Amino acid sequence: MPHPEFLPIQWKSTYxxxxxxxxxxxxxxFLKLSTAEDTIVAIREMxxxxxxxxxxxxxxxxTLGAKSLSGVANSKDxxxxxxxxxxxxxxxxxxxxxxxxxxxxxxxxxxxETISRIWETYGQEMMTEDLAANKALGENGVSLFxxxxxxxxxxxHCNTGALATAGHGTALGVIRSxxxxxxxxxxxxxxxxxxxxxxxxxxxxxxxEGIECYIITDGMSGWLxxxxxxxxxxxxxxxxxxxxxxxxxxxxxxxxxVAKEHDxxxxxxxxxxxxxxxxxxxxxxxxxxxxxxxxTQFDFLKGGxxxxxxxxxxxxPVGARALNPSFDVTKAHLxxxxxxxxxxxxxxxxxxxxxxx
Numbered sequence: 001m002p003h004p005e006f007l008p009i010q011w012k013s014t015y016x017x018x019x020x021x022x023x024x025x026x027x028x029x030f031l032k033l034s035t036a037e038d039t040i041v042a043i044r045e046m047x048x049x050x051x052x053x054x055x056x057x058x059x060x061x062x063t064l065g066a067k068s069l070s071g072v073a074n075s076k077d078x079x080x081x082x083x084x085x086x087x088x089x090x091x092x093x094x095x096x097x098x099x100x101x102x103x104x105x106x107x108x109x110x111x112x113e114t115i116s117r118i119w120e121t122y123g124q125e126m127m128t129e130d131l132a133a134n135k136a137l138g139e140n141g142v143s144l145f146x147x148x149x150x151x152x153x154x155x156x157h158c159n160t161g162a163l164a165t166a167g168h169g170t171a172l173g174v175i176r177s178x179x180x181x182x183x184x185x186x187x188x189x190x191x192x193x194x195x196x197x198x199x200x201x202x203x204x205x206x207x208x209e210g211i212e213c214y215i216i217t218d219g220m221s222g223w224l225x226x227x228x229x230x231x232x233x234x235x236x237x238x239x240x241x242x243x244x245x246x247x248x249x250x251x252x253x254x255x256x257x258v259a260k261e262h263d264x265x266x267x268x269x270x271x272x273x274x275x276x277x278x279x280x281x282x283x284x285x286x287x288x289x290x291x292x293x294x295x296t297q298f299d300f301l302k303g304g305x306x307x308x309x310x311x312x313x314x315x316x317p318v319g320a321r322a323l324n325p326s327f328d329v330t331k332a333h334l335x336x337x338x339x340x341x342x343x344x345x346x347x348x349x350x351x352x353x354x355x356x357x
Contacts, residue, residue, distance in 0.1 A: 008048065008163050009056050011123060014067070016060045020047045021163055021197075025204040036065030036081060043088040046195060050164020051092035051238045051274060052130050058085045058095050059123040062102055066116035073112045078103075091247055091288045091327050093239040093276045098126065127166040133271045133341035134168035141174030141269065141339040142181055145231070151184040152231045155221055155259075158192045158249035159201035160236035160269060170269035171234035172205060174339060179211055187213040188224060192249060194294045194324065218251045225262035233259045233266045234339075235330075240268070240275045244332030244347025245282025250325055256334035265336040272340065272357050275350060282329035295322035 008019040010030070016039065017030040031047055033039050039061030042048050048057050065081045066073075086099045105122060106115050145152055154175060158164075161172030169176065178185050187206050192198035199215045206213035216224060224230060233255055239247045246252075246268050259266040279285060296316040316322070332347040345353050 007167050009053060009060070009127065009166060011060055011120075011127070016057070016064065018042055018048050018057065019163065021049060021201060022047055024163075024200055033061075034064065035068060036061045036085065039064065040085060040088045043085075049195075049197065050159065050236070051094040052134075052165040052170075052271065053163070054089055054092055055094035055098040055273070056123060056126045056130065056166060058088065059098050059102055059119060059126060061085050062099075063116055063119040063123055066112050066119055069112040071112065073110050073115055078106070078115070089288060090286050091238050094273045097273050130166035130271070131168055134165050134170060134173045135177075136341035137170055137269060137271060137339055138168065138173035138177030140341065140344055141234075141267070142177050144265075144267065144337060144339065144344055145178060145183070149183075149231075151186070152178060153186045153188070153229060155188045155190065155216075155224065155230055155233045155255070155264075156202055157190040157198060157218075157233075157235045157252050157255055159197040159205070160234070161202060161205040163201050163205060164236065169205075170236045170271065170339075171267075172202065174234055174267075174269060175206075175211065176209065179209070185211055187211060188221075188230070189213055189215050190218050190221065190251060190255065191215055192251060193218055197249070218254070221255055222258045222262075225258060225264055230262070230264050233264055235266075235268055237268050237270045237274050238327060239279075239285050240270055240338070240350070241279040241282050241285060242275075242277045242351060243281050244335060244338075244350055245285070246270075246330045246332070246335065247282060247285045247287070247327045248330065250328050253328040253330045253334075256330040260334050266330075266334055267337050267339050268330070268335050269339045272342065272354070275354055277351060277354060282331070285327075285329055287328070288326040290324045290326050292322040292324055295324050296320055 010017040016033040020029050020031050082099050105118050161169035175185050189198040189202040203213050203215050235252050237246045237248045256266050297314050337344050
């Protein structure tokens with residue numbers, strides 16, 4: 001069972017507790033969320049992030065919304081609640097799947113109390129299933145690494161660990177599983193601008209676990225692959241199209257190109273809900289554009305004392321413009337294998353593998 005601090009989502013029957021990832025690593029503090037709007041803000045403002053964690057949080061947000069209402073539930077109010085949660089972050093397909101399933105589970109039901117119970121049960125199921133899937137994914141990922149090799153050097157991007165899921169992680173789950181198999185793992189964590197999830201969260205998790213970790217800026221991966229032996233790149237994902245094109249945190253595409261140039265295997269870790277066979281290619285994946293201020297200033301990040309890390313806030317000239325796409329799409333030909341809870345396979349096998357899941 002994961003350590004308590006690695007259970008970022010904790011359902012408390014009448015409210016939801018979320019580990020506030022905006023103030024890590026300086027401070028471990030849980031947010032108490034009592035309304036659907038609270039969860040929407042937490043998702044949008046990235047107090048919680050990671051596609052599986054967002055989806056689970058979204059369903060508990062629906063639950064809180066339903067618990068706040070009584071009497072007859074009309075279709076318009078239900079649809080409004082579903083849509084408001086769905087629109088909190090559009091790129092990760094896990095959330096849209098979860099909202100669709102939540103809607104399907106209440107077909108024909110017209111009282112809010114029953115709806116809230118159904119959604120509460122669904123959220124709890126999601127947490128249990130996600131943890132089991134992550135552990136299976138981690139074990140499957142170990143099979144791609146040579147059994148007779150004792151030490152592995154791995155580059156990661158963003159945070160793909162317990163903090164992004166129900167408790168074990170996808171790419172970091174593979175790293176944990178390698179460690180548990182008796183291997184030494186050295187992790188190089190891309191800092192992941194502009195929210196610094198790699199340097200703040202991945203490094204935090206690795207240090208808590210006692211796994212050797214070095215933070216690198218997003219532009220250092222080429223130097224690293226050119227000067228040191230890197231055994232693999234392990235990344236997570238937010239949505240995978242039918243052809244294998246994969247949306248993940250901005251900077252992943254660059255990492256894929258550099259890995260290809262240096263003949264380093266590039267692995268995408270994904271649970272089944274990350275695959276969207278309705279989209280033929282990555283060009284159809286919606287990309288979230290976030291606030292310019294996240295690039296031009298750091299005043300959205302707080303330290304352990306609750307104060308902003310950069311008192312003046314600005315890291316750019318006043319009036320400077322910025323682009324802030326939150327995700328990019330890594331082309332399928334750059335991906336050596338997908339690592340999932342139901343096995344490892346190449347992009348060309350996606351449709352076949354998903355038919356049996």
